Amino acid sequence: MTVRTRFAPSPTGPVHIGNIRTAIYNWLYARHTGGQFLLRLEDTDRERSTPEAVQNVLNALDWLGLSHEEEPLYQSQRREAHLEAAERLLSSGAAYKEDKGGRGQGEAVLFRMPGEDMSFQDIIRGSLRKASKDLPDFVIVRSDGSPVFHLANVVDDIHMTVTHIIRGDDHIENTFRHIALYRALGAEPPRFAHLPMIVNEQGKPYSKRDGAAFVGEFREQGFLPDALFNYLVLLGWSPGDDREVLTRDDMIECFELSRVQSAAARMDVRKLLWMNGEYLRRLPPETVAAECRAVLEARGLWSDSTPDTYYRRVIELMHERLKVFTDIADSGSYFFTEDYPVDEKAARKRLQKEGAAEKLKAIRDRFAALDDFSADALESALRATADAFGVGAGEFIHPVRVAVSGLPGGPGLFEMLELLGKERVLRRIDRALTRPGAA
């Protein structure tokens, strides 16, 4: 029998990082076994489900490359099937009506639990059991006639012939009810695998207040889908060897549910950043250029008059220094505007030191006299000046860098100066010289 897994989110808000990892594991397991990965929108909560949230789910899956087989099933359209199943349970005696004084007036339909202790083999947790006394009957159709989650969920999973249910461990207790429903409906229960939660960086359950909780946020912050995917896969699972950066094919090949961790995992944005850098550095320059441009536009740093050759060179110089695309706006803004921020600490150390102004002035004049403003020419000019002063080149390099970029680090100074061009370099040095405190 071919494996069929499903991702069944309820579209009530942005897709959470924990949810999407569940989707990833479902997808990976289906691909690993040559099976199918299905999608079901559990949109039966009329008050909280929205079309925007549905779109958000679809976008998140698409962004991460989590392709699914068949058309998505909208649970709200399956109401008749759910109610029909309830009728069957009623007529077989597996369910009964009772007025528990709930929503609306009239009777709800309750499912009759088997009245015996239950257990099942979870692929990740092993044997899980529950005593009969802790498994009370429960409502499957409300007194207003609407089906309840447990019923809809099971009926739809049977309908979709799902063979492996991979979901969050907050569903462990529900599983006993679901298995009982499967049996009463005359269906063979699927295999279950319950995933641990992902907790925030403080080790607490995620709440709405936590940043870095929704897939869309990572996208906005300039993270790459493949990097987020790779990071998330490793959050609770490992290939069993020392590999960390894995291709999609590698993951598909060696993914095993039995190797999934049973303890909750904590989100670590620093490692995610590292992972993103790994992927970003391997990207072709055109891609980096396009993504960075989007960031620059969003930050108001982009001008359509930026020469293509100039921009390409900026990306060449910055590429390996980026961990996320948004870094281009933080550590490369001086390539695009005169209004770049100046690192106070660097300015104090390099520009306001004894004798800094004198050296800066000397090198400014030396640069001004240059006809050839190439990196090589700039370098020999600067080194000659340093020699004349009887000091190391660093005594000139650092102040110039801070004056021209406002930052303590960045691409090779001479390439940077050449790219910026004579006019801008001289203007910026002059400005640094006149800045208060630059003595």
Next chain:
RNA sequence: GUCCCCAUCGUCUAGAGGCCUAGGACAUCGGGUUUUCAUCCCGAAAACACGGGUUCGAUUCCCGUUGGGGACGCCA
């Protein structure tokens, strides 16, 4: 309150009774490379929650304690 689940470096993990002097990755610290930053290379510090068993031998098995988390809806 009742029931259930979980527990290896700060974090993610390897480890399925002797191979463990507990391995890797991120982060941290030190060194090398670089004009700087980043990359890259080398190195350091850093963990089996605690207490009982079982065993010739426990990080690995069992029980308890502690600590965390979850479920107890006519929400999904």
